[in-house]
Amino acid sequence: MKGKAEIVVGAQWGDEGKGRIVDVMARNADAVVRYQGGANAGHTVMTDDEKYIFHLLPSGMLYPGKTCVVGNGVVVDPEQLIKELRDLQEKGKDRARLVISKAAHVVMPYHKAIDTAEEKFRGRGHQIGTTQRGIGPCYVDKVSRIGIRIEDLANPQVLREKLQLNLEIKNLVLSRVYGETPISFDEIYDKALSWGSDLAPYMGDSSLVIHEVLGKGGRVLFEGAQGTLLDVDHGTYPYVTSSHPVSGGACIGAGIGPTRIDKVIGVAKAYCTRVGEGPFPTEETGEAGNTLRERGYEYGATTGRPRRCGWLDMVALRHSIRINDMHGIALTKLDVLQGMKEIKICYAYELNGKEFQHFPTEIATLAKVRPCYKSLRGWEEDIGDCKTFEDLPQVVREYIETIEEIGGVPVIIIGVGPKREQTILRF
């Protein structure tokens, strides 16, 4: 029997509201899988009575009986993961079956220390604006083949050897290069052993688990973290994260072949936001940007940083549609635009008097382009109670149809408010 494999990716610079879309889609899924990133993500899920923010656990954790997988491509901060698990346990909501890939890499305290020291060293003007969760340094170790994997936490001898080697190098870097305090072996080793015993019951093979579910005709949902424009290859390098949030990342980060993927849904906000540094062609630093930030409560779920806000950028979104081979768009936070007199959509960029439609790969070019806008009428009506596309006011439908026309793919999910039920499904 052939199951179904669907991927939900961020189509912009992250924070598109993926957690909520995954939560809605998870209802019909048997397994939910995180495949990249780490505790730099913050996926917010609103239930009737509570708000949950998951940094590492898959957003399907709130559904009893689902299998939730932390794939090999994720970098796991065990302290954070254990904290999230405990929180759910205390609330009696840990009813899903959790599997953490043995091959996932562990974010160690020295990764966080190096992340912070590197940002400081780069100084103003060259900073990336990382979340300082140790993500980049952990992926560096993975690729350098000295990383510590989840399975190592359950093997005291291997852990000791790997940790000794790593600390020898890291402490030299921390103290001699960055002038920071070295980290003690005993402290980390004991901590890591206790993480190992807490996580041992969940350790498994993500690829095997996923294929078992698919083999029984089940439905597997892959949950991307961050967004396409933060992908280390396809994003706005170097202002990116160190993993592959794109749909292709699910194959590597979970252990599934590309021909097994049935559907890719890209989550895009009805406008754009970005945290951290890097070019953002449609950024609005004046009143429109402030209105979007306040109405959309655009502050980081992980770091609390205010997000930079601007109009919907269809040049960037088209790039995202192509890179991910997206079947449809999930458009979130449409209600945030209510009350704005004019709404703009960027359909092309302009540079040196020439208009073009492709997202430039070169960061210096992206920093110079000017957005070309199509202006649309805003709306005053509250759309929070609309249940179908047809319930939406004409002007709102026009906004969505413009996105479909420029993007060339349908908008199949529409978020009209923060609650679970404020979601219009068009499939």
Ligand code: IMP
């Ligand atoms: P890092 O992933 O912490 O290394 O940060 C690299 C860049 O990605 C920075 O600009 C961060 O602000 C951004 N970033 C990382 N995770 C997220 C996320 O979940 N949402 C939005 N931006 C993120």
